[in-house]
Amino acid sequence: xxxxxxxLLAIILRLFVSGLLFHPDIKTIxxxxxxxxxxxxxxxxxxxxxxxxxxxxEEFVYFPLxxxxxxxxxxxxxxxLGNNFNNxxxxxxxxxxxxxxxxxxxxxxxxxxxxxxxxxxxxxLLNYFKKREDGxxxxxxWLFNPFTIILIYAFSNIDIYAVLxxxxxxxxxxxxxxxxxxxxxxLAIAFKLYPLLFVPFLFLKAKDIKExxxxxxxxxxxFLFTIIPFWSKSFVDSALLSGLSTRIFxxxxxxxxxxSIIIPMFAITILFFSTWLDGKxxxxxxxFIVLLLIMFSxxxxxxxxxxxxSPFLTILIVKRPKLMWLVAIWALLAVLIPLFYxxxxxxxxLFRIYSTWYDLLPTPFVVTQKFYDPLGVQSLIHSVLAGLSxxxxxxxxxxxx
Amino acid sequence: MKNNxxxxxxxxxxxxLFVLPILMIIPIKMVPSxxxxxxxxxxxxxxxxxxxxxxxxxxxxxxxVAIGTTIKxxxxxxxxxxxxxxxxxxxxxxxxxxxxxxxxxDGDFVxxxxxxxxxxxxxxxxxxxxxxxxxxxxxxELFLIKPTNEVLEYTYDEETKFGGIPMVTYHKSGSxxxxxxxxxxxxxxxx
Numbered sequence: 059x060x061x062x063x064x065x066l067l068a069i070i071l072r073l074f075v076s077g078l079l080f081h082p083d084i085k086t087i088x089x090x091x092x093x094x095x096x097x098x099x100x101x102x103x104x105x106x107x108x109x110x111x112x113x114x115x116e117e118f119v120y121f122p123l124x125x126x127x128x129x130x131x132x133x134x135x136x137x138x139l140g141n142n143f144n145n146x147x148x149x150x151x152x153x154x155x156x157x158x159x160x161x162x163x164x165x166x167x168x169x170x171x172x173x174x175x176x177x178x179x180x181x182x183l184l185n186y187f188k189k190r191e192d193g194x195x196x197x198x199x200w201l202f203n204p205f206t207i208i209l210i211y212a213f214s215n216i217d218i219y220a221v222l223x224x225x226x227x228x229x230x231x232x233x234x235x236x237x238x239x240x241x242x243x244x245l246a247i248a249f250k251l252y253p254l255l256f257v258p259f260l261f262l263k264a265k266d267i268k269e270x271x272x273x274x275x276x277x278x279x280x281f282l283f284t285i286i287p288f289w290s291k292s293f294v295d296s297a298l299l300s301g302l303s304t305r306i307f308x309x310x311x312x313x314x315x316x317x318s319i320i321i322p323m324f325a326i327t328i329l330f331f332s333t334w335l336d337g338k339x340x341x342x343x344x345x346f347i348v349l350l351l352i353m354f355s356x357x358x359x360x361x362x363x364x365x366x367x368s369p370f371l372t373i374l375i376v377k378r379p380k381l382m383w384l385v386a387i388w389a390l391l392a393v394l395i396p397l398f399y400x401x402x403x404x405x406x407x408l409f410r411i412y413s414t415w416y417d418l419l420p421t422p423f424v425v426t427q428k429f430y431d432p433l434g435v436q437s438l439i440h441s442v443l444a445g446l447s448x449x450x451x452x453x454x455x456x457x458x459x
Numbered sequence: 460m461k462n463n464x465x466x467x468x469x470x471x472x473x474x475x476l477f478v479l480p481i482l483m484i485i486p487i488k489m490v491p492s493x494x495x496x497x498x499x500x501x502x503x504x505x506x507x508x509x510x511x512x513x514x515x516x517x518x519x520x521x522x523x524v525a526i527g528t529t530i531k532x533x534x535x536x537x538x539x540x541x542x543x544x545x546x547x548x549x550x551x552x553x554x555x556x557x558x559x560x561x562x563x564x565d566g567d568f569v570x571x572x573x574x575x576x577x578x579x580x581x582x583x584x585x586x587x588x589x590x591x592x593x594x595x596x597x598x599x600e601l602f603l604i605k606p607t608n609e610v611l612e613y614t615y616d617e618e619t620k621f622g623g624i625p626m627v628t629y630h631k632s633g634s635x636x637x638x639x640x641x642x643x644x645x646x647x648x649x650x
Contacts, residue, residue, distance in 0.1 A: 059462070059465065064465070067465070067469065071468070071469060071472050074472070074476055075472060075475075075476065078476050078646075079476075151494075151497075153494040154494075158649075159648060159649055160649070161649055162649045162650060194461075195461065198461045198464060198465065199464060202464045202465045202467075202468040202469070203464065203468060204467075204468050204471045204472060204475075207468070207472060208475075406483075409479075409480055409483065411646065411649065412480045412642050412643075412645065412646050413480075413641075413642045413645050413646075414491075414494070415484070415487055415490050415491075415638075415642065416480075416483060416487075418487055418489075418490070418491075419483060419486065419487065
């Protein structure tokens with residue numbers, strides 16, 4: 059199959075998933091970002107102050123750049139979608155939202171930027187490798203693995219903005235253009251906090267003091283530049299220190315008197331200093347992927363976070379085909395864990411566009427409860443995932459090609 | 460390898476979108492007549508002792524098999540029997556179900572299931588809900604709403620008014636083919 063046909067098939071698959079699977083987050087985010095059209099710039103304070111009169115009460119948990127990007131796109135498409143679209147956005151009815159006769163059209167339009175970013179990542183991966191054949195493998199693997207399709211389109215994953223910018227940053231790192239990379243990393247952090255963890259490794263990679271200082275100052279300055287105008291208690295509570303942002307710091311073991319060791323920080327510190335003292339040339343690809351493996355091993359992650367590691371795993375499989383099955387098992391387990399969360403929108407509710415009859419079905423969590431403790435099953439799978447992460451991490455660091 | 464991945468992923472996504480929804484229909488034994496109406500704007504009534512609640516409603520479909528509504532069990536104090544009696548329009552008792560407050564959380568959506576009534580389409584019925592052995596401290600509460608095409612009128616404390624509880628009727632689902640047709644017809648309407 060030639061590249062054009064491949065791309066066409068990939069787009070068709072994505073459009074089907076976009077239109078037919080529904081996660082409520084896309085509706086909530088679309089409602090919240092619709093206020094940009096009415097001139098609201100500080101969404102955090104606005105939502106807090108208008109909570110009583112709004113049909114949806116959730117806080118906006120993303121950063122300002124996400125608000126302006128999605129809100130800006132929505133300002134472009136809203137006139138095409140007409141007044142019914144606005145009525146759908148303010149509709150708080152769990153059933154009427156999915157029973158709206160235009161819902162598939164709305165979902166397709168709202169998920170269109172995700173498709174654009176997704177295809178862009180595929181082309182970046184195509185050009186990542188020196189050998190054209192390897193690039194084509196990565197291109198195919200990115201477009202035709204069920205994980206990314208589901209992660210992006212079923213869960214309406216807006217983390218893709220940060221993922222795309224991180225991939226661009228990584229391409230510049232590969233070309234030894236660290237300062238340009240740090241600009242893109244800064245932009246990525248302005249969408250999502252996780253690329254901030256890459257910055258210390260960028261510092262290690264930098265050649266001289268000037269580059270080291272700039273590789274830290276640039277991303278942090280860009281991030282601060284995008285958030286400081288919106289700094290308020292509501293911003294800090296809902297976005298900066300939201301449960302999702304701080305979840306990585308939760309897993310710990312106590313060492314007495316209220317003190318504890320935060321496991322992911324502990325592991326990341328080991329990675330940082332061992333990389334520093336290693337004496338060999340620093341391979342940021344290895345550091346980034348191991349860092350993400352640590353995060354997923356030791357935190358109760360949201361399913362959409364798995365997209366962060368997906369481009370890196372794609373590159374890894376092409377670079378090290380022997381690890382393919384190990385990575386495939388890792389991905390399968392990683393996707394499986396959130397499906398056992400006590401949250402209908404992780405599984406059954408995704409199909410509510412088809413029919414609300416599925417509300418009558420129990421979730422995997424409830425079904426498991428009949429036989430065994432579902433949290434126990436989750437813990438079991440997560441432990442296997444952590445063990446597998448250690449093996450993959452070891453294989454990556456041991457053989458630094 | 461490339462071709463295998465393409466075929467695998469295409470088949471998996473096709474399975475997810477077109478086969479899994481069909482498989483998920485199979486275990487659904489009863490389907491609701493519609494969505495539960497919103498509630499909370501017409502107050503609540505307490506059921507305990509001799510304070511019984513009577514509701515007249517229309518079954519909009521055949522094979523009536525359950526009634527679902529939201530029941531409050533404040534502080535989970537009611538652990539007594541809750542009697543549900545279903546009557547036809549002439550007042551003949553046709554079904555009885557006994558629930559227990561022990562199994563009802565505060566604000567739970569409760570489905571009261573009984574033997575199917577085959578020819579129930581467009582027929583009027585009424586039911587009573589009572590908890591005769593419950594004291595004043597062991598009430599269960601029902602929300603009230605304005606009348607709908609299903610919920611007609613209710614009687615409480617010897618007063619009859621239009622409206623009733625935010626209930627939804629359930630009907631024994633037809634054959635698998637019929638269910639698949641209904642789900643996909645519903646989907647096609649949104650295209």
